[in-house]
Amino acid sequence: MIYACHLDDLPQGESLRVMADDPIALFNADGEIYAVDDTCTHQNASLSEGWLEGCHIECPLHEASFDLRTGQPTCLPAKRPVRTYPVTVDDDGGVYVDATVSERITEGAA
Amino acid sequence: MRAVAVVGASLAGVETARALREQGFDGRLTVVGDEDRLPYDRPPLSKEYLLGKAETDDLALLDGDDEDRLGIDWRLGVRATGLDLRRRAVELADGTEITADAVVVATGAAPNRLPGTAGLEGVHVLRSLTDADALRADLAAGSPRVAVIGGSFIGAEIASACSVLGLETTVVEALDTPMEPVLGPRVARVAAGLHGDNGVRLLRGVPVSGIRGIGRVTGVDLADGTVVPADVVVMGIGAKPATAWLEGSGLELDDGVVCDTGLLTAAGGVAAVGDVARLRGADGTSTRPEHWTAAAQQPAVAAANLLAGTALQEYRRAPYFWSDQYGVRLQFAGRAAPGDEVRVVEGALEEYAFAAVYERDGAVTAAAAMDRPRSFTRLRRGIGRAAAPV
Secondary structure (H helix, E strand, O other), rough: OOOEEHHHHHOOOOEEEEEOOOOEEEEEEOOEEEEEEEEEEOOOOOOOOOOEEEOEEEOOOOOOEEEOOOEEEEEEEOOOOEEEOOOEEEEOOOOEEOOOOEEEOOOOOO | OOOOEEEEOOHHHHHHHHHHHHHHOOOOEEEEEEEOOEEEEEHHOOOOOOOOOOOOHHEEOOHHHHHHHHOOEEEOOOEEEEEEEEOOEEEOOOOOOEEEEEEEEOOOOEEOOOOOOOOOOOEEOOOOOOHHHHHHHHHHHHOOOOOEEEHHHHHHHHHHHHHHHOOOOEEEEEEOOOHHHHHHHHHHHHHHHHHHHOEEEEEEEEOOOEEEEEOEEEEEEEOOOOOEEEEEEEEEOOOEEHHHHHHHOOOOEEOOEEEOOOOOOOOOOOOEEEEEEEEEEEOOOOOOOOOOHHHHHHHHHHHHHHHHOOOOOOOOOOOOOEEEEEEEEEEEEEEEOOOOOEEEEEEEEEHHHEEEEEEEOOOOEEEEEEEHHHHHHHHHHHHOOOOOOO
């Protein structure tokens, strides 16, 4: 588990980038914390710098969009999903990401 | 509608095919391309591909699933030579023709070349994968001195790649400040500073008068008498819409294929998309947005209008482009006009890290940023959503 930040440092609508073997983007989407690969699967751009709307993140370079719950692309030019990672928030508000386990949740699950 | 012919197999052509299928067209879909390979994305050619950080597979615009789903009848490696509007027949260089109920012109643009450079070894343009392979090979042979003619986006990206490769590089630009017509003087001056700060020589305000060399290039002559010795010369001096094959067809041509803001031409059942499309508004003014984003986004509008048989939708997005130079990501959206005030919203121009807006009479006309994607996206959305057609 990687300590990412304190919950206070990730207010609603905000995002941040966590360094791991592959960088991970962390989002607070209406109170729900999500972690996905930071690098867009289309071309080199950082999703943590993107536009968060609901639980979708739009890439800042070419407007590809991903569903943070599943990692699936929801619009072109991205065609491949980003990996999603389990997030834990402890009682003290510490936000942890398990970078060793990437999840591929199927469409429809949440 | 039973058959559509798309002429041009790059981004705009491919996205047209995709949009037609997504919007329910299940008839015969033919895509003609003059290059003998499946469609690929061009922006990386002057960036990662030139540096060997991306290879051909990384550039593919379609994956296997797409190919199955789209059911395209490819006609690759053959050039379109004419269009018979009456029969909606596309004539091909191999003597065959494709008849269709609708034709989409997506032939893009061809790079400009200086006169007298044909056949001279070491002289390059960069538009296609073939161009990129030739340039990559030449840059890797020995340690060539490189002269880049034209300091606009492609020229600056190539110079940037050459500096990463450790090559002695000179950029020659006819304007006093490269990219000033697009970025405005203040931001263009900042962008121009990137060259010198990264060890690339920028010669500006002097046009090229000729290219030296017999058989192989040896240098570039400038109008003020300067000679820039060079083993490799790259011309990044703009591109002309590829409309020669449409001369005499009856389609109105005016630095592009003239169409309305819904991408339809005056000839029924013929649309134009991407670099080749000149969009003329109701007020008579026109634009030909030569950006990746336009080529990616116009096809959905064109497809909807072709299928409906009338311009139900307009392409209204503000221009947007990006450029990666010397490790800095430049993004720009909107249309800046001479005299617009630049207001820095975040960061600092001289640090190559900023987000800024262009303002005129209190209204935002454009936004620019270096390495500030998040702020830029916010600013861009403010422009894009409010932009007037054309």
